[in-house]
Amino acid sequence: MRVPYSSARSVPRSRSSHPLVGLIGPAVIVAIWAGVSALGLFPDSLFPNPSSVARGLAIEAASGRLLKDVLASIFRVGAGFLLAVAIGVPVGLLLGQSRLASAALLPLVNFFRNLSPLAWIPFAILWLGIGDPPAIFLIVMAAVFPVMLSTAAAVAGIPSVYFRVARDLGIGGVRLLTEVTLPAIAPQVITTLRVTAGLAWLVVVAAEMIAGRDGLGFAVWDARNGLRIDLLAAVMVVIGLIGVGLDRLLVQLTRIPSVRWGYER
Amino acid sequence: MMSADAPLLHFAQVSHAFGAVPVIADLELAVQPGEFVAIVGPSGCGKTTILNLCSGWLTPTDGAVHRRGRSRTVFQHDGLFPWLTVGENVRLGLQHVAEPAARTERAKTWLGLVDLAAFESHYPHQLSGGMRQRCELVRALAGETDLLLMDEPFSSLDYLTRLRLRGELARLLREQPRTVVLVTHDIEEAAQLADRVVVLSERPARVREVVRIDAPRPRDLTQPAVVTAVHHILTALGLEQDEPAESAAASSGHPPRS
Numbered sequence: 001m002r003v004p005y006s007s008a009r010s011v012p013r014s015r016s017s018h019p020l021v022g023l024i025g026p027a028v029i030v031a032i033w034a035g036v037s038a039l040g041l042f043p044d045s046l047f048p049n050p051s052s053v054a055r056g057l058a059i060e061a062a063s064g065r066l067l068k069d070v071l072a073s074i075f076r077v078g079a080g081f082l083l084a085v086a087i088g089v090p091v092g093l094l095l096g097q098s099r100l101a102s103a104a105l106l107p108l109v110n111f112f113r114n115l116s117p118l119a120w121i122p123f124a125i126l127w128l129g130i131g132d133p134p135a136i137f138l139i140v141m142a143a144v145f146p147v148m149l150s151t152a153a154a155v156a157g158i159p160s161v162y163f164r165v166a167r168d169l170g171i172g173g174v175r176l177l178t179e180v181t182l183p184a185i186a187p188q189v190i191t192t193l194r195v196t197a198g199l200a201w202l203v204v205v206a207a208e209m210i211a212g213r214d215g216l217g218f219a220v221w222d223a224r225n226g227l228r229i230d231l232l233a234a235v236m237v238v239i240g241l242i243g244v245g246l247d248r249l250l251v252q253l254t255r256i257p258s259v260r261w262g263y264e265r
Numbered sequence: 266m267m268s269a270d271a272p273l274l275h276f277a278q279v280s281h282a283f284g285a286v287p288v289i290a291d292l293e294l295a296v297q298p299g300e301f302v303a304i305v306g307p308s309g310c311g312k313t314t315i316l317n318l319c320s321g322w323l324t325p326t327d328g329a330v331h332r333r334g335r336s337r338t339v340f341q342h343d344g345l346f347p348w349l350t351v352g353e354n355v356r357l358g359l360q361h362v363a364e365p366a367a368r369t370e371r372a373k374t375w376l377g378l379v380d381l382a383a384f385e386s387h388y389p390h391q392l393s394g395g396m397r398q399r400c401e402l403v404r405a406l407a408g409e410t411d412l413l414l415m416d417e418p419f420s421s422l423d424y425l426t427r428l429r430l431r432g433e434l435a436r437l438l439r440e441q442p443r444t445v446v447l448v449t450h451d452i453e454e455a456a457q458l459a460d461r462v463v464v465l466s467e468r469p470a471r472v473r474e475v476v477r478i479d480a481p482r483p484r485d486l487t488q489p490a491v492v493t494a495v496h497h498i499l500t501a502l503g504l505e506q507d508e509p510a511e512s513a514a515a516s517s518g519h520p521p522r523s
Contacts, residue, residue, distance in 0.1 A: 164322055171357075184348070258349070258388075
């Protein structure tokens with residue numbers, strides 16, 4: 001009874017495996033890829049081999065163009081994502097706390113959530129032209145509604161005992177928001193942020209393919225137009241890797257001691 | 266038992282209903298300063314509603330609840346803020362202490378009283394259920410409030426832990442006397458801890474009987490006064506015959522009285 005849960009109980013199983021184990025899958029895929037291209041079953045113009053992709057990647061990286069595209073895409077996702085959080089979390093707090101607000105706004109939010117953000121592309125270009133603004137707009141349209149709904153659900157799900165304890169302890173007003181509501185929803189909101197950041201990363205590629213002059217999505221489209229399938233594959237690898245990196249970054253939020261309770265019980 | 270002071274808590278002909286469902290009917294109850302009152306009754310009879318009326322979380326539909334001073338509630342479980350450490354939770358209970366250093370010092374002392382000093386920087390989910398309830402108890406006591414309200418505080422614990430915490434509560438109350446209203450379905454708990462046990466009827470709750478236990482606190486569970494009180498409470502609830510258990514066993518064959 002005096003012994004706290006052993007740490008082994010709360011740490012995920014995967015933590016015990018070697019970090020390099022995760023590279024087995026990619027290594028197998030690259031090996032199969034190299035094997036298939038070596039067989040020459042498909043023409044080189046349709047199926048790039050790993051070495052030409054690696055070479056293309058190296059040339060793009062050396063020219064500085066790849067870095068420029070990566071930074072352009074990351075900036076758009078960063079801006080769009082932060083904007084979506086800045087709008088989505090407060091509105092979600094309102095929806096979760098006020099029955100009237102949720103009755104009035106929920107149908108609208110659900111409508112937009114189920115409207116593919118890609119359908120906005122023509123309007124985004126008509127209204128905002130080409131470049132950062134339409135991409136950021138599309139990311140916001142993709143991310144803001146899931147953030148809203150998940151925040152609202154998290155707020156509505158806060159056990160009422162916390163508010164009663166807060167009342168007992170004389171915590172009210174702004175302190176109730178900052179010391180009870182926000183910490184109580186933090187674990188759930190962090191999980192949503194991870195999902196939504198992934199969504200934003202998907203959308204930025206599509207947005208840049210159509211409404212961009214730079215960025216990784218534009219690089220995909222440019223490689224396709226130039227029939228450079230080696231570059232096409234190279235950019236795809238980069239997009240995937242950065243997506244994984246983005247999630248790894250956001251996973252760090254779950255390591256904050258004051259949110260661990262949301263993941264360990 | 267009655268003190269010269271006015272009661273700390275007074276239910277004046279209180280009735281309460283949720284919509285059309287009457288939960289409490291004409292409850293008249295006064296709790297004197299320093300008194301420990303337990304409220305027992307069949308499940309769903311409105312015990313928790315009474316406690317919510319005590320704390321002011323609910324306002325009665327009829328009648329009035331008069332309360333002097335501040336109150337704190339100890340909940341059944343999960344009343345601690347999971348995002349704060351044990352120490353931070355207890356410090357929240359010490360907000361009346363202006364000096365942060367003094368507050369930390371007091372929190373340490375309180376945690377020491379329930380053997381949790383070593384767990385000050387642990388989070389609640391890292392502790393056992395019994396440790397969490399001890400921490401919550403201490404957070405409530407640390408507030409130096411006049412009235413301590415307890416909503417089945419030990420019911421989510423295993424039997425032995427429950428007995429241990431009961432003892433610990435009695436000991437803490439001897440050192441730090443408080444006026445307590447305890448809502449419980451654990452009749453032994455009520456008989457062992459309280460000066461007065463209010464036995465409620467089925468919903469809508471009315472006072473069926475008040476059992477007074479004059480033996481000084483803390484008491485042992487098997488002390489005659491406690492055993493007698495348990496018998497009285499069970500009888501009031503219609504769960505035991507209104508005669509000593511020995512004679513009931515001796516006169517087997519007789520139909521039980523209702």
